[in-house]
Structures are given as C-alpha cells and as structure tokens.
Amino acid sequence: MSKSDDDSLRPATRLVQGGRRPEWTSDPRLGGGIVNPPVWRASTILYDNVADLKARGHATHDRLYYGRRGTPTVWALADALTDMEPGAEGTLLYPSGVAAISAGLLALLSPGDHLLMVDSVYEPTRAFCDGMLARLGVRTTYYDPLAGADIAALIEPATRLIFLESPGSLTFEVQDIAAITAVARERGVPTMLDNTWATPLLFPALAHGVDVAMMSLTKYVGGHSDVMMGSLTATRALWPKLRHAAYQLGQSVSPDDCAAVLRGLRTLDVRLARHGENALTVARWLADRAEVGRVLCPALPDDPGHAIWARDFAGTSGLFGFTLKGADDAARARFIDALEHFGIGYSWGGFESLVVTADPAKIRTATAWTEPDALVRLSIGLEDPADLIADLERGFAAL
Numbered sequence: 001m002s003k004s005d006d007d008s009l010r011p012a013t014r015l016v017q018g019g020r021r022p023e024w025t026s027d028p029r030l031g032g033g034i035v036n037p038p039v040w041r042a043s044t045i046l047y048d049n050v051a052d053l054k055a056r057g058h059a060t061h062d063r064l065y066y067g068r069r070g071t072p073t074v075w076a077l078a079d080a081l082t083d084m085e086p087g088a089e090g091t092l093l094y095p096s097g098v099a100a101i102s103a104g105l106l107a108l109l110s111p112g113d114h115l116l117m118v119d120s121v122y123e124p125t126r127a128f129c130d131g132m133l134a135r136l137g138v139r140t141t142y143y144d145p146l147a148g149a150d151i152a153a154l155i156e157p158a159t160r161l162i163f164l165e166s167p168g169s170l171t172f173e174v175q176d177i178a179a180i181t182a183v184a185r186e187r188g189v190p191t192m193l194d195n196t197w198a199t200p201l202l203f204p205a206l207a208h209g210v211d212v213a214m215m216s217l218t219k220y221v222g223g224h225s226d227v228m229m230g231s232l233t234a235t236r237a238l239w240p241k242l243r244h245a246a247y248q249l250g251q252s253v254s255p256d257d258c259a260a261v262l263r264g265l266r267t268l269d270v271r272l273a274r275h276g277e278n279a280l281t282v283a284r285w286l287a288d289r290a291e292v293g294r295v296l297c298p299a300l301p302d303d304p305g306h307a308i309w310a311r312d313f314a315g316t317s318g319l320f321g322f323t324l325k326g327a328d329d330a331a332r333a334r335f336i337d338a339l340e341h342f343g344i345g346y347s348w349g350g351f352e353s354l355v356v357t358a359d360p361a362k363i364r365t366a367t368a369w370t371e372p373d374a375l376v377r378l379s380i381g382l383e384d385p386a387d388l389i390a391d392l393e394r395g396f397a398a399l
Ligand SMILES: *Cc1c(COP(=O)(O)O)cnc(C)c1O
Pocket: 096, 097, 098, 099, 122, 165, 169, 194, 196, 197, 216, 217, 218, 219, 228, 229, 230, 347
C-alpha cells in the first residue's frame, strides 16, 4: 500500500504521494529514504538459490521476477496512476498510447466479436480496428459521438466492447458517458474510454462507470514532449484479463521513461490548471474574431457539448479547435505559417504551444463532418496567453 491509497486524500495530494512506497524509496541498510523511486534498470533478476527461483516462478505484479515484468520504478508509476482513479484495481503501462489501445482491444476481443467504436475517435485507433482487428475477424461499427442512450439500438448479441473518446481529440464532441455506460452495464458490455484529453484530474473515468480508462501519457501526464508511453487502468473485473494479455504481448516500458513520466505526473495538477486557463483565454478571444467561424471548445457556453461537459468535467485542458471562416487549404496554411510561438506538430499536452491542420471529413464513416471551413487545432501551452494572442493576430493578418 502506498501512502496515497487513503481514498480520503484529494487528487492533488495523491499525485504528490502516489507510488512512493517505502520499499521502493528507502533501504534501512543505507540509513534512510529518498523522495523519488530510483531508476531500477534490469533484465536479469538474481535469485538466492534454486528454491527461491522456483518459488518466484508465479510472480505477482510487484515482486522482481524478470525485467519484462518491471522493476520498482515501473511499479511506482503504475501505482501512482491507479491512485488517481478511484475504483481502479491496477494500471498497465505500454510503450505508447497506441500500444495501450491495441493491447486493450486485443485483450478484450476475439474472432467473431463485435465492437462499437465512436466515430470521432483518434485516427490510429480507427486504423487498428479497420486493419488488424478486421483481419482477426472482429467487426467494428462506428457510432455517432452524440448517441447517448440510443447506443442501445446498436448493441448486438456479439457486442463485447463499447469504446469512447470524449471530447473527440480532433472535433471535440462531448459524449454522454453516463448514459452510455448505464446502457452498457445493463447489457453486460464493458466500456473503454480514451481519457487522454481530461486525465483523471478532470474526469475520473471509473467513477463515472467506465471499466477501462486509457491514456496517452505522452501528452499531459509526461507533459514535456520528451517521452512516449500509454496506460490502461481497469476495474477489478477486467484487470486480470488485461494483465494476462499484457504479459503475452510482452510489451515493456523503460524505467528511465517511467522516471520521466513520474516527474511529469507530480506537477500535472498545476500544469493542467494553467493549460486550461490559458486555453480559455485564447478560445474566448478567438470566438470574438470576425475571421473565425466556430470555436470547438466545450468549455465555452455556446459550444453544443457545453452542458454535458459542465455536468461531467472538473475543468478544461488546453486542446481545442476553431474554423477559419471561408478559408481554404491555402489560406489556412498562410495563417499557420505566420505563427511564431506555435510549433507545427502532432501530439499535444506539452508545456509548449502547438498547431496542426485537421480534416475530419475524410476520416468519418458513421456521421458526416459538414463544417465547410478549414479547421485548425491548437494545443495551448504554458506561455503567457497575451503572447499567444499577439501571435494569432499575426496569423490573421497573413490571411
Ligand atoms: C496521441 C494520442 C493517442 C496515442 O498516443 P501515443 O502516445 O502518441 O501513441 C491516443 N489517443 C489520443 C486522443 C491521442 O491524442
């Protein structure tokens, strides 16, 4: 048990204390403890004798067995992430967010099964469903992100999983997760949510009825644009199945990377609050510009997803989109190329602001993306928002 297994502690306190178990941070023979779990790099684990070797053949998650099963650095990060999700049994770590998604889908689906996948999902998730899952005989039906309780009509006898992502990380529709998980529970179908946008600080997924919460730790949790990792955090019912599959798939993460992610995790609460505050300042400013068609940001009162967002989320993160009124591809490129403080790049959630083009119409299959104007996605970083606004002004001047 870590100190933070105390459920009465508030999330910011749990972030600071999570994973710092005495057995991972101290050694009485050395006369004390240190703040952070050290980086334990290991492939081989040495046993005392043959009896010890045999006894540890059935290793539990937190006994040294073989490098692939992790060391205390890895367990500390997993433990800290579990602490952030009330109701969670455990967390598994993967070398990227996409690896976590594909491992979760492979663990829970078999040939002949049917998957309900939200149409606004992150594109590589869709590629996995249409590619490898289809090859393995798993059928995917994409559903409207605004489906809510109507999802019941799409559940078939073979449906074994409903996958959600809210808000969609390109188009920012907010799903009615409570309505969907209620239907799913009633019909005995588990749910998995890509919670990268909110993290458990803004949306504790398991407490809202989700069975498996996925995150790309590459984004806000790592937070510094220098590490890739993904996680699945699950209820007691699904945890054994996910862990068993993870062991079979053999994906492991480096303890150095875990130390980097743990460092990011400690400051997630303050960073996310500032990302959100800055993003709101920029989003409100954009909403008043004549050149802007729509701002796709559920934290704004005019956004179609605002009511559900306000009901469910404790705040906003720093990722949102907006359309350039009447702009084509070339005008959008002029706008983006004129920006000096926004890096042009995929990913998001780091301390620095980023911008990318987004073209959802080409990706959708269940619902049409009818927004006529060119879409831009911003990841608002920790710069002073006044400098970011001045930069965006430069972009508008270049239009
Ligand atoms: C980036 C991202 C992922 C994938 O994470 P990687 O660590 O880049 O593999 C998954 N879901 C969403 C919403 C993302 O933005």
